[in-house]
Amino acid sequence: MKPRTVLSLEQALSLPYATLRFAQLGWRVIRIEATPTGRGKPGDPNRYVGKDFAGDDRRSYFVAANVGKEAIALDLKSADGRAVLHRLITALGADIFCCNTLPGRYQDLGIDYETLSALKPDLIWAGISALGPEHPNTPGYDPVVQAMSGVMDLTGDPAGPPMLCGVPLVDLKAGDEVYAGVMLALAERAETGKGARIDVSMLQATASWLVTHLPLVDIEGAEAQTRTGNAHPKFIPTNTYPTADGFLYLAIGNDRQWANLTAIPRFAAIARDGRATNEGRLADRDALYAELSAATQTATSAELAAELGAAGIPNAVANTVGEVAGLDALAGALTKTTAPDGKPIRMPPPGISVPGLAREMRFAPRYGEHTQAVLAEAGYSAEEIAALNAAGTIAG
Numbered sequence: 001m002k003p004r005t006v007l008s009l010e011q012a013l014s015l016p017y018a019t020l021r022f023a024q025l026g027w028r029v030i031r032i033e034a035t036p037t038g039r040g041k042p043g044d045p046n047r048y049v050g051k052d053f054a055g056d057d058r059r060s061y062f063v064a065a066n067v068g069k070e071a072i073a074l075d076l077k078s079a080d081g082r083a084v085l086h087r088l089i090t091a092l093g094a095d096i097f098c099c100n101t102l103p104g105r106y107q108d109l110g111i112d113y114e115t116l117s118a119l120k121p122d123l124i125w126a127g128i129s130a131l132g133p134e135h136p137n138t139p140g141y142d143p144v145v146q147a148m149s150g151v152m153d154l155t156g157d158p159a160g161p162p163m164l165c166g167v168p169l170v171d172l173k174a175g176d177e178v179y180a181g182v183m184l185a186l187a188e189r190a191e192t193g194k195g196a197r198i199d200v201s202m203l204q205a206t207a208s209w210l211v212t213h214l215p216l217v218d219i220e221g222a223e224a225q226t227r228t229g230n231a232h233p234k235f236i237p238t239n240t241y242p243t244a245d246g247f248l249y250l251a252i253g254n255d256r257q258w259a260n261l262t263a264i265p266r267f268a269a270i271a272r273d274g275r276a277t278n279e280g281r282l283a284d285r286d287a288l289y290a291e292l293s294a295a296t297q298t299a300t301s302a303e304l305a306a307e308l309g310a311a312g313i314p315n316a317v318a319n320t321v322g323e324v325a326g327l328d329a330l331a332g333a334l335t336k337t338t339a340p341d342g343k344p345i346r347m348p349p350p351g352i353s354v355p356g357l358a359r360e361m362r363f364a365p366r367y368g369e370h371t372q373a374v375l376a377e378a379g380y381s382a383e384e385i386a387a388l389n390a391a392g393t394i395a396g
Contacts, residue, residue, distance in 0.1 A: 003027050004095040004186075007088060009076070009111060011044040013142070013168055014128050014202065015100035016065040017175035022096075022182075023068035024335065024350045026358050030092075030374060031066065032085070033367065035075040035395040042395065043073060043367045054340050057367040064347055067337045068358060071365035072374050073395035080393045082110035084375065089119050091378035096182055100128040103199075104136035113197040123195040124185040126178045132201035140202055142168040149206040150225075154213060157229045173209065174202045176351070236281035237288050240318060241296040247318040248301050250292070250308065254278075260311040267295055337361045368396015 008019045009032045019029045033043035041048050043057070050060030075081035089097065099111050106112035106127070113125040127133070130140025143164055146152050151170070156163030177200045185196035207214070213225045230249070232238035238251045252258050255277055262271035270291045274280040281288055296304060301317045308315040324330070325346050333349035340363065350357055371394050375385050388394045 005092055006030065006096045006098065007032060007085075007092070007094045008098040009109075010098065010100055012046055012100065012171070013065055014171040014174040015098055015178065016046075017172055018126075018128075018178035019069065019098060020065050020067070021175070021179045021351065023361065024357055026356060029069040030370070031069050031071050031365070033071065033073050035073050035081070035392055047367060054363070055366065058364050063337070063345070063364045066364040067347065067361035069365055070370040070374065071368060071396070072371040073368035075393050076109040076111065078393055080388065080391065084388065084393065085110065086116075086119055088374065088378050089116060089123065092374075094120065094123065096124045096126065098126045098178065102137055102139060103127065103129050103133040117195055117197075121195060122189055122193060124182055124189065124198070125195065126182055126198040126200065128174050128178060128200045128202065130202050132204065133199050142170040145170040145202045145206055149203055150210060150213070151206060154225070154227050156227050158227050162227070170202050170206050173205045174200050177205045231285075231289070236278055236285045237292055239289055239292075241293050243296050243301040243304055244299055246301045248296065248304050249316050249318060251314040253314070257313050261308075261313055264307055264311055266298065266307065267292070270295065335359050335361055337363050339363060368394075371396035
């Protein structure tokens with residue numbers, strides 16, 4: 001696919017994750033941040049979260065989602081700052097503009113679809129917000145939407161409180177929807193020559209994942225749709241089990257796999273006539289979980305994985321994140337970057353591997369690192385850049 005130019009008014013994680021996927025394709029991504037306000041540190045708050053290992057404005061939490069990008073700082077609250085953005089849209093031939101600020105601020109900042117598409121009719125515009133433009137002033141972060149969407153109620157021990165997922169899945173899902181929406185818009189633009197507007201609601205995007213629960217509210221009742229810990233709510237005895245040296249996840253997806261499991265000598269004693277079907281196992285699940293746990297503790301995770309694998313039963317050792325980075329199955333997919341001190345840093349793989357994906361990504365940019373270079377590319381003279389900097393319209 002032809003490399004594209006993306007201008008993105010972004011912060012936090014949802015939109016930076018979407019534009020990271022564009023950067024992995026080799027597209028040019030220019031992230032826009034606010035100029036200093038005097039009320040705290042400038043730019044994306046995520047810059048200042050985590051371990052300080054590459055300067056105060058590139059702490060550990062910020063790096064991964066922002067490798068391969070350029071960074072500029074603009075005061076979009078000023079008319080001059082908005083004029084700079086509008087000039088960049090046209091002068092750089094931007095294909096895509098993205099933002100994840102409150103929809104109620106779009107017009108004031110001069111970033112609304114109507115304004116930008118008037119400058120460049122084939123522009124693809126994408127915005128992420130908590131509840132979509134119909135709720136223009138409702139802020140939202142990943143944990144808040146996890147709670148609102150029912151995801152927390154589906155996560156954790158059934159005897160305990162609702163719980164957050166271990167990864168920020170709302171942010172990542174919203175970012176993936178921007179990525180998919182932009183790809184669809186590019187395909188349509190190739191046929192029509194027209195741009196498009198894409199609005200992603202974090203709530204709606206997350207609720208779209210409730211395919212195994214929301215319809216069952218009307219079929220089984222709302223009270224049945226709640227958390228089940230590590231156990232699968234329908235397929236029994238799919239669950240996490242203790243081993244002699246850790247934990248292993250065992251997945252039984254059909255009655256044939258159950259027969260294969262109970263054919264293994266270690267598990268022969270848990271076979272019962274009433275357990276031959278999933279329905280029968282569901283009725284006896286608590287006792288079955290206890291018996292299986294007793295059996296799995298008699299062997300190491302590696303021994304169990306070998307036995308189950310030989311029987312064709314899906315299973316996996318519960319790896320730490322550090323162990324995931326060393327998995328052979330991901331060895332050729334991981335990307336990497338290099339810190340300013342020369343330290344190599346392993347990065348997550350792209351969602352899918354396609355030809356031409358960047359494997360080595362430029363380190364995350366400093367705050368406003370590319371402001372002057374990008375403006376010069378758009379035709380601003382050194383004197384004009386100096387004047388904009390002196391006025392506080394730009395920074396960096």
